[in-house]
Amino acid sequence: MASVGDRLELEITDLGHDGQGVGRHDGQVVFVSGALPGDTVQVRLQAVARRHLVGQLQRVLRPSADRRRPPCILADNCGGCSLQPLADGAQAAWKQRSLEQTLQRIGGLSAPVRPLLAADPTLGYRNRALIPLERRADGRLRAGYYRRGSHQIVNMARCPVLDPRIDALIAPLKADIEASDWPIDRHGNDPEAVEGPGLRHLGLRVGAATGELLITLISSHDDLPGLEALADAWCERWPELVGVCLNLQPLPTNRLMGDETRVIRGREWLHESFAGLRFRIAADTFFQVNTRQAERLVPPLTEALGPVPAGGSLLDAYCGIGTYSLPLAAAGWLVSGLELHPGAVAMARLNASANGLEGRASFEQSDVPQVLEERLQGQQALVLDPPRKGLNPVAIAAILAARPERIAYVSCDPAALARDLAQLCGPGVYRLNWVQPVDFFPNTSHVEALAALERL
Known part of the structure; x- marks a missing residue:
């Protein structure tokens, strides 16, 4: 009988609904994150349930013919895009x-x-991003999506699935927020992250057809000194930026955005062209x-x-x-x-x-x-x-x-x-x-x- 800690060699034959590789051991299904159909892999068992096993990928012994180098350097850790190593046609x-x-x-x-x-395209398609934020004890800011299966932030400066026009904003916005004295609400269980209320997420939106940009800061409170001046600087830096907003989400829950959005500069919505019509899209809709x-x-x-x-x-x-x-x-x-x-x-x-x-x-x-x-x-x-x-x-x-x-x-x-x-x-x-x-x-x-x- 399989036990936690056992090392197994598996042939991966399918994907689960969350993109995990699926293999079998002694008639039991084994789920392996990061493994692809056609791979032969070595795994270490992490969990043993009545109907399935969960394995941690240790090595790809023989890669699938459909395995490729992921377009994002963070793909192995970030939980955002589980199928990046799989060729487009196979996906x-x-x-x-x-x-x-x-x-x-x-x-x-x-x-x-x-x-x-x-x-x-299969990259650069997302017109919106809500990026978790975290400030470490040394003052450094981390912004990125969560590591697969956790609430630990994988720090990033760019994300290739985002529309390039909002992707280009991440690094300069990170630098500006890091230079501020704003508190950042802690995420995850990193002992070096600062506890307490504050900024939670960075929201970015682009009109795919119009090119209009919208920046929204999501915070548990509005005590963000210098926000107006920074918003002015952002509007001057990026002419396509039509609004800078502050969304207040004070509840200690996983809810991403609150009910109140304040316009700091510009407007709280952008224009988008869709199916021959013109739409307004707000920060929180x-x-x-x-x-x-x-x-x-x-x-x-x-x-x-x-x-x-x-x-x-x-x-x-x-x-x-x-x-x-x-x-x-x-x-x-x-x-x-x-x-x-x-x-x-x-x-x-x-x-x-x-x-x-x-x-x-x-x-x-x-x-x-x-x-x-x-x-x-x-x-x-x-x-x-x-x-x-x-x-x-x-x-x-x-x-x-x-x-x-x-x-x-x-x-x-x-x-x-x-x-x-x-x-x-x-x-x-x-x-x-x-x-x-x-x-x-x-x-x-x-x-x-x-x-x-x-x-x-």
């Missing part, structure tokens, strides 16, 4: 296969899965991090809903700032959007007005599951783009009670999607016509998918 093939297998295994679904819309790939989802989304009937109306649940509501309104639908975040609803209304669509798109701030059944009355179609955890039972029940003619379900978690589709596609309810995967997140194990459902 795409695994995401396609993983989605198909997940739909079948969890949902018992065999509907056609279309070929993945692969990303190009959700927008897909890969603008180009999010745009590629619009044509299959329109297809999934079918031709717009006369007076055709649809409900967009979890609509955010109107990312997909407004292109659908421009295509002829009468759209009603539901969203819990009040700031996103306000921004969606502004975006509708700015594009002359306020007569075709309306937005309501509400808890989606609680009002979904009532708001679905009289709607021909439904767009779903829920959080990663998917739909809760109240939302499922509401959909099955109202039964709109067509549903387009956008998901960033194949397991949650499979679970929900299995409930929606029961006998005599909905038919799953097809699923379209889209790679929003190259070099990670995540994949977006759109499911097209039609009422039977």
Whole structure:
């Protein structure tokens, strides 16, 4: 029987949902972070559970033909991009296969899965970054993502998956913040990190199409002497910078951003062009991090809903700032959007007005599951783009009670999607016509998918 500390030689045959290598030892699954399909590796067992083992990669004895040198020098330690060592084509093939297998295994679904819309480029695509900060006892600042499986910051000066225009800000902003006397809230369990309240994260955002930049400091308090002068200097240094903001998050929790955002200089939002429309995106509102790939989802989304009937109306649940509501309104639908975040609803209304669509798109701030059944009355179609955890039972029940003619379900978690589709596609309810995967997140194990459902 395997024990913690044992050293094993394994052949890696697959990837787990978080991007860990998967091998087998005496019939048990072994998960190994950093190992890739096709590798033969030496591991040291870290944990022994009833149904699986966890191994720490010691050596790659024979590398996979798909293994490459990662584009980022921090890839072995940083937890942000678990698939950087895997060639782009192999990543795409695994995401396609993983989605198909997940739909079948969890949902018992065999509907056609279309070929993945692969990303190009696979680097420099992220339009937003929220970077944890930490000041060491010697005053030095560390900024970076967490080491895999921990809350220890891997210090970085650049990140190749970020849009180059925000990537270029990291090093100079680090230097300026380090030179300040601002306290930095401690992260992780580094004994050299300073305890206490203060600055928590550095937020960066860029309009992929417009080039406008937004800097947001996230802090537990507003006692940051000299912030105004520094904001002036940043606006002078970077003409594309349209705003410097301070977001206050005083709670001792893992919540990233608080409810209050103050504008220090400029404005709290930037412009973005998306699907032929002009959007405002604020510091604290959700927008897909890969603008180009999010745009590629619009044509299959329109297809999934079918031709717009006369007076055709649809409900967009979890609509955010109107990312997909407004292109659908421009295509002829009468759209009603539901969203819990009040700031996103306000921004969606502004975006509708700015594009002359306020007569075709309306937005309501509400808890989606609680009002979904009532708001679905009289709607021909439904767009779903829920959080990663998917739909809760109240939302499922509401959909099955109202039964709109067509549903387009956008998901960033194949397991949650499979679970929900299995409930929606029961006998005599909905038919799953097809699923379209889209790679929003190259070099990670995540994949977006759109499911097209039609009422039977």
